[in-house]
Amino acid sequence: MRPSLAVLSGRSAWKGPFFVAFPNLKEALTNNVAIKTQARNCTILPNFVGIRFQVHNGKDYLPVLVTQDMVGHKLGEFAHTKKRFIYRTTKNK
Amino acid sequence: MVHVLGIQLPDRELARYALTHIYGVGHKTAHRICARLLIHDTCRVADLSPGQISSLAAFLSSPSTAPAVPRFPLALPRFQPPSPSTPMREIQTKVAHLIKGRNAAPPPSKVHPLPRGGRDPLPSLKIETDLRREVRENIAHQRMIGSYVGKRHAMGLPVRGQNTQSNASTARKLNRIDRFG
Numbered sequence: 001m002r003p004s005l006a007v008l009s010g011r012s013a014w015k016g017p018f019f020v021a022f023p024n025l026k027e028a029l030t031n032n033v034a035i036k037t038q039a040r041n042c043t044i045l046p047n048f049v050g051i052r053f054q055v056h057n058g059k060d061y062l063p064v065l066v067t068q069d070m071v072g073h074k075l076g077e078f079a080h081t082k083k084r085f086i087y088r089t090t091k092n093k
Numbered sequence: 094m095v096h097v098l099g100i101q102l103p104d105r106e107l108a109r110y111a112l113t114h115i116y117g118v119g120h121k122t123a124h125r126i127c128a129r130l131l132i133h134d135t136c137r138v139a140d141l142s143p144g145q146i147s148s149l150a151a152f153l154s155s156p157s158t159a160p161a162v163p164r165f166p167l168a169l170p171r172f173q174p175p176s177p178s179t180p181m182r183e184i185q186t187k188v189a190h191l192i193k194g195r196n197a198a199p200p201p202s203k204v205h206p207l208p209r210g211g212r213d214p215l216p217s218l219k220i221e222t223d224l225r226r227e228v229r230e231n232i233a234h235q236r237m238i239g240s241y242v243g244k245r246h247a248m249g250l251p252v253r254g255q256n257t258q259s260n261a262s263t264a265r266k267l268n269r270i271d272r273f274g
Contacts, residue, residue, distance in 0.1 A: 069234065069237065078240060
């Protein structure tokens with residue numbers, strides 16, 4: 001077992017976490033504007049805390065407010081892609 | 094039956110297999126624990142000495158605070174064993190002299206390097222209630238931040254993309270917010 005950072009969970013430590021550099025990060029934090037993104041595989045960094053994101057789930061953009069506990073997870077984990085099946089008798093309802 | 098921390102270890106089983114009855118101890122860890130307590134590979138639970146059982150219980154109750162394993166220096170490559178015809182008394186006096194010398198002077202501080210696997214994993218061992226609590230805390234954390242993993246746990250469904258049309262019985266059994274096993 002090699003020592004590696006727990007947050008990387010299998011990724012080489014020398015690479016660091018994968019993330020997307022959002023150009024409007026500062027603006028989003030000051031003006032409280034949501035960042036609309038499709039980068040679901042972007043790791044949530046400590047400087048993302050408090051920013052609102054609109055994360056694509058394949059169909060539309062779901063709001064995600066980043067909190068301190070989410071650091072180290074991916075953005076996509078918070079925009080669910082599957083809808084629970086509900087049986088409807090008629091299509092037009 | 095031997096009871097260690099309230100867990101029954103069956104008498105007839107090999108010690109290294111019996112140890113896997115403990116939640117959080119698999120074959121690898123059991124083997125390491127046996128090596129640490131000087132329990133040989135074919136030792137059955139019934140053959141364990143009371144001292145070994147008490148040291149096992151002492152180690153498992155707090156692996157992090159257990160004293161480090163003493164490391165004895167090995168014989169040097171230039172060591173030559175005495176010939177078989179040497180009288181026993183001569184060897185005994187020699188050994189007694191050596192032990193006397195060692196007691197007088199502290200043993201050489203040169204520590205043998207650890208094997209290539211890195212640090213000894215045993216001090217960070219977590220078993221039984223501690224481990225169960227950790228698992229439950231991790232699930233509660235996922236649920237609290239509202240991630241997909243937490244959601245799947247709440248639904249009692251597989252977390253890592255397995256099929257759910259059939260099977261998924263392990264997930265139905267285990268995946269809970271308040272996981273028991």
